[in-house]
Amino acid sequence: MHIFENSVSKDVLDKIFKIEEMYANAKIIVHYSALAACGFVYARNPNDVRNTYSIELSGDTIIDLEEKPTHPVSNIMGTGNCVFKNVFFEYIRDYCWARNNKLLFSFPDVLKMAITRGETVIAREIGKLYLNFNYEVDIKNNFKNHLN
16 A cells, blocks of 8 residues: 655655656546545456456546456456555544454455545556466466466
8 A cells, every 4th residue: 555645745756666657646646636546457357357356437537346356347457556645544444443443454445435435536557467466376377377
């Protein structure tokens, strides 16, 4: 999770993130007065979306998302590459409080809660390929399916 404070300069962001992509997302947050800017890819195989979260868009604005969907609404796959304003932590607090103060939360669920409360979240295509490595078998499958 990357946090963006409106007063942070490009030089500071470059030192923290070391990539232009995060700075570009931070500029989008300011331009759209958005809560967050999140990356996505178009999945080659729609079944791959079930490993992350699906995104439903209206233009470049996320209107709905679902974590690990059984039946993805599209091939738009969230990558977890997001830049947020600090207020996002208030949504995490509210989400946890609504679940009896359990400190476990799902990023897509918290983001969805913020969207339903009227926050703007912008989505950007950040690449053509997403490789998800959680387990050793994922490494083998990703190389077999995507890199051959």
